[in-house]
Amino acid sequence: MAIETAASRAYSPTVKEKVLFYILIPVFVIRLLAKLTFESNKALHWRQMLAANFLQAQRATFPATLITSNLRRTPSGKAIECYCAKHGIPYKAVTLEKTPDESKDASRLPVPPAALHFVTPPSATANGPTMLYFHGGGYVNPLRSAGHLPFVLRCAAACKAKEVVFLEYALAPEHQYPAQLVQAVATLRYFLHDLSMRAEDIVIAGDSAGGHLAGSLLAHIVKPSPYAPPLDLAGGQLRAVLFVSPFTMLGTNQGSYRTNDGRDYLNWIQVVRFRDDWNADEKDAWADICGGDGADIVWRKVFPASGQSAGLVKKAMVTAGSAEVLLDSCRVFATDCVKAEAVCVRRGADWSVFYGKDFVYAECEGEVHVQPALDSAMGYEHGAMMQAIMRWLESV
Template structure:
C-alpha cells in the first residue's frame, strides 16, 4: 500500500514537472505564464475536449470578431470552382475564403500585400487572440496596404493536401483575378501555415499532382516561416523532439506533411531560394525557438535546403542587424513553438521572436 502510494505521488510530480514554469529560462514572466497554461491544458484535458475548445470559433468568425472589435475594415471573398485533381481527395476540395483586412496604417503603405496562412496542425482554426494581433502587426511593419488571411478547410474532414490546393487557388486569385504583382506579395505562415508557404513555393517549381500548375513572372518580395513544420521526426535519433519535449507544448504525433522528404528536394529548393534572378523570393526568414521540438528540423531545412546563415537572438539583444539580412534563420533564446502567438495572447510584444520578425519586416 505504501509503495503504491509513493509511486502514485512520484507519477503526479512527474506530470506537473512537465507543465511547470520554465524557471531558469530567459523568458519574460508573461511568456512563461502563457506557455505554462497551454502545457497544463494539454496535459490535463482529453484530446476530444481540446478539439471542441479550439473548434468552437471558426477562422472566419475569429477574423470578423477581431476586426469588428478593433474597427478594421474587412471583407470576405469565397473562391468557387475548385475541383480535386486526384482521387486521393475523395471528398473534393471546398471553396476557400479569403479575408481582406485594410491595414490601420494604410496611409503610409507601400502597396504590398501580406498573404498569411495560420497554423494549427491543419486541424484547428485560426485563434483570434493569438494570430490576429500578430498578423496585423506584421502588415503594419512591412507597410502593407492590406493583409489577406486564408480560411482553409480543416482535417480530418478534409485531409492534406486539400489545404495546399486552397493555398494555390488563393495565390491564383490574387495574381490572376486581382492582378497583383509577385514583388508586391509577402508570403507568411506559422507552424502548419509555414509548411503551406513552403509547399506553395515548391508547387510553383515542381507542380503538385493535386493542383493545376501555375507560373509567375518575377519574385515574391519575401517569405516568412514562423516555427514551420518541415519534416517528420527522425525514426532513430529524436534530437530536439526528445530534448525539448518538456520545454515545448507540442508532441510527436502532431506532425503532418514533409518538405524535406520529397524526391530531389535539394533541386527544388535550390530553384526556390536561388540568389539570382531565377529564385522565387527576394528575402526569406525562418524563426524557431531554442526550446522547440522543431528546432533540429528548422536547422536542417535552413542549412541543407535554403543555405542560410543562423543567428541566435535574445529578447534583450540587438535585432536591428536583421534588417539587412536577405536569407536568415533566427534562433530565439528559450522560446517555444510560435512564441509570437503565445505572446499576443498576453499582450507582450518584446519577445525575441517578435522583435526579430518585426525588425526584419521593417527592412523589406
C-alpha cells in the first residue's frame, strides 16, 4: 500500500483548469501534426520523434501550471505501486524515521521523512547489487511510470540487480533545496547502517534532476553539507553511478540552450522555472554541482585523476543527447568532473565499445533529454542512449 507523505500528495485540478484543458486540445493536435509533418531530426526513429514532438506540442499549448497539475495527479509512490501491481512485481514501501540532526538550516522549510519504494525486478539475481534510483522532473514533478519504470527495470536487468529502490523525494516549490539532498543522505545512511549494505553493492542512478541529486549526494560524501549529517562509506567504493542527462549547472548561459532550442522538448524557460521553484543557493557545491564554491576540489576527490588514490566510485557513466538544451553542461560535467572518456554514437553503432569502461560519456546523435524514458514509454528498445547504457551496465 502506498505511503501518504508530503512528497506524495496528489494535486487536484480546478474546474477552470479542466475547462481550459479541453478547450486547448484542438490547438495541441494541430501543433503536434505540424511538428510531425516538418520534423527534421532524421537521427531519430519515428517513435522517438513522436514522443519528443508530443511533449513539444504539449509544452507549447498548455500552461505550465496545468501541465504540473496533471502530472501531480499521480504521485511517485502511487505510480510505482500501481505499476508493480499491474505487472505482478513484488513491492514494499518504507518511510524512514527522521533523525533530529537531519536538517541544520533553520531558515529552510522542514524536511519530511524520506519515502522509499523497494521493487524486486523479474530479473533479480540473489547476489546482485541494489540499485538506488532518483527520478527526474525538475524537482517539481513526480516519477512517470510509463517511462521511468520500464527503463529502470531494464537497467536493473542489465546489471543483474537484486532490487531497485526508488526515493520518493519531496517536491518543490513546497519543499525547496536542500530537502531532496537531506532525504538522499538519509536514504544512503539507511542502506549502510540499518540494512548493513556495503558501498560495493550499491549502484546509484538518476536522470535529469535525479542525476543532479546523485551528484549532490556524492559531493556531500566528500564535503559534508551543513544540511545533513556526514556519510562514511567505511573505506569502500560505490559499485557504479549512472547519470542520464543530468542537470549539473544552475546557469542557463550555455550555448546549447540556444543551438538546441526547438530541437529538445525541454527549453530554457522551463529550466529556469524549475530552478526558481527549487530555489537553490547557487554558491553551494551541492546545488550548482559544476560551478558552486569549491566544486572543482569536490570532484577531484570523488573522481581522482588516473594514478592517484581511489575515489568514491568504481565506475561511472554520463549520457546526453546531441539535441539536448543541457548538452553543454553534460559535456562539462562528464569531461571535467567525472573525467570520462567521450564516445559519440548513433543508432546502429557498435555498442561493445561501452562494455568494461570505467568512466565513459556517451553523446548520442539527435537524441533529446532523457531519451531512454521516452523510448520506454513508446516501447522502443533500440535508441542509442538506451543501448549504450545497457551495454555499459552489463559490465558493472
